[in-house]
Amino acid sequence: MLKLATRNIGLENSHTLAVARANGAYSRLEKALAMAPEAIVEDVIKSNLRGLGGAGFPAGRKWSFLPKDSPKPRYLVVNGDEGEPGTVKDKYIMIHDPHLLIEGIIITCYAIRSHKAFIYIRGEYDLPIERMERAIAEAKDAGILGERVMGRDFALDIVVHRGAGAYICGEETSLLESLEGKRGWPRLKPPFPAVEGYQRCPTVVNNVETLSYVPFVIEMGGQAFADLGCERNGGLRMYSISGRVNKPGIYELPMGTPLRQIIYDYAGGITDGRRLKAVIPGGSSCPILTADEIDVPMDFDSLAKIGSMLGSAGIIVFDETVSLPEALLVLTRFYAHESCGQCTPCREGTAWMAKIIQRIIDGLGRPGDADNLIRVARNVLGNTICPLGDAAAMPVMSWVTKFRPEFEEWIRRGRPVSESPVPVTRIGERLERAAV
């Protein structure tokens, strides 16, 4: 099984410069520094490397949007604010192979002619922050970073910035606001960050995982990297799988690997041999899939075709005993809590949806509630400044639509229902039991 970004994970002291270097780190950088910056951008475009933070925008094309003739400095901002529920991939790279990320950052900065990069890391990520800071210091001492990168006439400084605990700061423009020391409110677009980003200067914002694949694009060449994946989705990516599977974890697999294969072959199937009920394919914002829909290839375009999203590839598996209305309550409460409050539909809509679902769970559902949930979600969808509104609306619409009988049953009976002989586990009960 080919491994790229996870290749060094599992080696002893893989986070240290010595171990990383012995296992290939910075050898791709040598190769890149011998190339023309434009050639690197070309190669990355050819590689079909997509934005792996969730949006799936082709990375090379994003780089090529930087204005050619701007006198302003350019910045690379690395999005390590990994907050999408179900997604834990960036954390592992930063903990176990920080030098891989640094190498990707240096190559990217060289390609886009930037001399300063920021890594914005989620505030709760103590160990990743510590590891990244130590790795940057090591790289500086070794002459890999600084005034003369690898002894060449190219200067680069990397700064680690710690987030303060807001999901919204994973959205690139609010991340930039936060990085500038302001409140993390998304910006109106245009201008996009490529034109006016950090401090109103041209800025590329890329996810940790995306940049960690850049060294491999250089190593094997754009075409070879693209060939690893499927059409228009180059290379591999890291699928985080959690929920009711036997072997939850991170699996680095080619783009386009069928979801069924990931669940049953890699993650070992459903816990206790139960039946699969539903899957969130790419992080909690992505519309849910039913058990019948899991033969889909896990790439951006195939999932879009069936009305869902690959997103950050955070797969969450629900078996037949999971009470979906309660699980949806957890999600809607999350979005209501994390809505920044700037624009009306998201601010009021997310909280409203959470209140309706809470009421249904409390046994006070009314006949029109399911329709109203879908209506409120539809009124949020597409009408907000940033994608958080959509992220909150899509699960509500898809869950209530696809599993409507379960919601209606809750509304009618005021308590959970299960079609299977296995008793439904209530999330609240489980938490209470754990507390005892």
Added chain:
Amino acid sequence: MPKLTIDDRTIEVPAGTTVIQAAEKLGIYIPRYCYHPGLSIAGSCRMCLVEVEKAPKLQIACYTFVTDGMVVRTTTEKVTIARQAILEFLLANHPLDCPVCDQAGECKLQEFYMQFGQYDSTLLENKLKKHKAMPIGPHIMLDSERCILCSRCVRFVDEVTKTHELGIFNRGDHSELLPVKGVTVDNAYSGCLADVCPVGALTDRDFRFKVRVWYLDKTESVCHGCARGCNIEIHSNRRRTHHNDGRLIARLKPRFNGEVNHHWMCDTGRYSYKSIESDDRLVQPLVRLTGKGQEKSDWTLALAQIDEQVTHQVGRSGVAAAAVIATPALSNEELWAARGLFLQGMKIEKIAHRCTPDPNGVEDSLLRKTDTFPNSFGANLIIGQPHTADPTVDTILEAAAAGKIKTMFVIGGGLLERYSTDLLREKLRNVETLIAIQTHRSVLTEMATVALPMTSFAEMDGSICNFEGRVQRYNQAMPPVGQSRPLLDTLADLANRWELKTAPRQPENCFAELAQNAGYFAGLSYETLGDGGVNPSRRSATAATT
């Protein structure tokens, strides 16, 4: 210039125009909360969503810049549903306390609900509790529950006053507009916050609960607080006289004039209306008869007394011992009539308007000017013409103190702000015939041989010139207080008694006469001045270049 179509109507507008502005030019009103032409674009309320052809989603009209060939629709079903949805969201946590809310009648939530909402609410959930009736400054009351978080006020204190007192705190639907901890919203323009707030979240502490806004009549006027001449509306309460503590003027509001004050006015000006109906107004003529004290009188007697006393005094001590103070608180017309009567008719050479500056005058980069007289520019033009003596108020007061002035007219307000009561009493001690034509009681009316009440700017029409020379009209908003009369009438009556040429009693005609005789005002009339005024100096500058 890009040409676009909005609701099947085509318009050509300059590049950089937004859809909301282009629509406005076509007379199509797109509802909005956070958009305010005087502030930066927030794009957060989402009320102005419109359909733009080829765009997959609805676009906010306030931040969509026009492009050539753009096709915009503002009345489609999709837009209608979106507007209803936004209103429903905005009202989800709104207390709906219209019956006890002072904004009722001028609240954009009410207005847009009636125009664009009219849905049946499906909301069953409890509403959030937030801060209520929280005084955040000397003039502003905050009700956070009514706030729709449009951030207009935050942008106002950030961008216009640059005082940064307000912020939005917390996240999601717990977001709340609050003053920064330990800070009072007491900037010099804080009253504007009640104007920019589209709902009842920020209300004017001075105005709230005085009178319902639908009872108010609006009169276009010009603030008399300083030389800026901010364009204002006087809101008067003529229909519910038992409200507003029995007073007619309920509040002043700024009126947009891009050349003068944009959308704003300062608090000093905003609350200056109180003096118009204050208890110290001079409400009837006062006459001091020989050998007796000062007594309340009537106009016939008072005018007869002036006739007799002034004729007698001037006859005895000569016109050289007579002086007139006509302050720049007077309108162009009043100054013109005063000049006609005193300088040209009575040949009094000592006619002064220039005073010591007001020690309380403040200047800032926004609106306020140090000169707290509204019409110094006009007074300079009309009274302070090339003139050998060209005396100032100070030289006249000195001459009076030295006993060289026996007859004196003191017309118009503003002296008490610049000279202390004691000083005036001392300086005017030797004036034998003192005629005070004043709006308010003071040491001047107290010492006067005859004191006549005159109308304030709210009680008559007139025009003034601001510090840049812009000539601006103001209109009568209320009947004269007490027995006070317009100065033009008083001066005309006196001129008639002395068989001198009278200036027209109608301000409009008086202005026409001024325009014929004073070059600066040439060609102007009340009609050409319009609502926003004219700056003749700029007009000649443009005329010279074309």
